[in-house]
Amino acid sequence: MAEGIAQKIFPEGLSEKVDISSVGSTAVDGLPASPLAIEVAGKHSIDLSRHKARFLSRGLVKGADLIIAMSSKHRDTVGVIEPSALDYTYLLTDFCDDESEDIPDPIGLAVDEYEKTYRILENCIRGLAEKLGSFEGWKK
Numbered sequence: 001m002a003e004g005i006a007q008k009i010f011p012e013g014l015s016e017k018v019d020i021s022s023v024g025s026t027a028v029d030g031l032p033a034s035p036l037a038i039e040v041a042g043k044h045s046i047d048l049s050r051h052k053a054r055f056l057s058r059g060l061v062k063g064a065d066l067i068i069a070m071s072s073k074h075r076d077t078v079g080v081i082e083p084s085a086l087d088y089t090y091l092l093t094d095f096c097d098d099e100s101e102d103i104p105d106p107i108g109l110a111v112d113e114y115e116k117t118y119r120i121l122e123n124c125i126r127g128l129a130e131k132l133g134s135f136e137g138w139k140k
Contacts, residue, residue, distance in 0.1 A: 001033075001037050001040065001041050001046070001048065001114075001117065001121055002022055002070070002092070002103075002121050002125065003020055003021065003022035003051070004046035004048055004051070005041075005044075005046065005118070005121050005122050005125050006020045006125050006128075006129070007020055007046075008044075008045070008046055009122070009125050009126055009129050010129050010132075011133070013133075014129060014132055018132065021054070021060075022051075023053075023054045023055065023056045023057075023060055024053055024054070024055065024056060025055075025056045025073075025074050025077040025078075027053035027054060027055050027056070028053055028055070029052075029053060029054055029055050030052050030053065031053040032049075032051060032052060032053075033049075033051040033053075034107060036106070036111050036114045037106075037114060038051075039111065039114075040111065040114040040115050040118050041118070043115075044122075056077065056078070056081065057081075058082055061078055061081050061082045061085045062082055062085070064085070065088065066088050066089075066090070066132075067085060067088060067089040067090070068089075068090055068091070068092050068095075068128065069091055069092065070091075070092055070102065070105070071091070071102035071103060071105075072091065072102060073102070075089050075090075075091060092121070092124045093124055095124050095125075095127035095128040095130075095131055096120075096123055096124040096127050097127070098123070099120055103120055103121060103124070104117050104120070105117070
């Protein structure tokens with residue numbers, strides 16, 4: 001859901017500078033978004049029907065200017081893959097005033113948990129978009 005939310009929220013000028021890509025540290029390449037993620041995102045005018053999971057690889061990590069992780073476990077995984085990447089890896093909640101813990105993963109839970117996660121993601125991604133507007137650390 002985070003990728004779709006970011007594509008919806010990021011202003012036009014920023015979305016031209018940023019390649020938004022969602023990957024997972026335990027994802028199976030090619031799997032679709034979960035039916036409940038598709039349902040909840042759809043209620044917010046985001047189409048996840050074509051989303052395909054991608055596995056986090058060393059090449060993706062090394063090629064990134066900035067990595068935003070959903071949880072401290074994900075951030076730690078980035079560090080195991082490429083220790084120097086921790087210099088440009090942050091938690092999404094670093095950009096939220098009212099969230100300090102990991103983003104909850106609703107997989108396997110009820111639709112209301114997906115909706116709760118959606119609201120948290122949307123709030124944090126709005127904060128991220130605000131900060132990225134003045135970010136000068138692009139490598140490319």
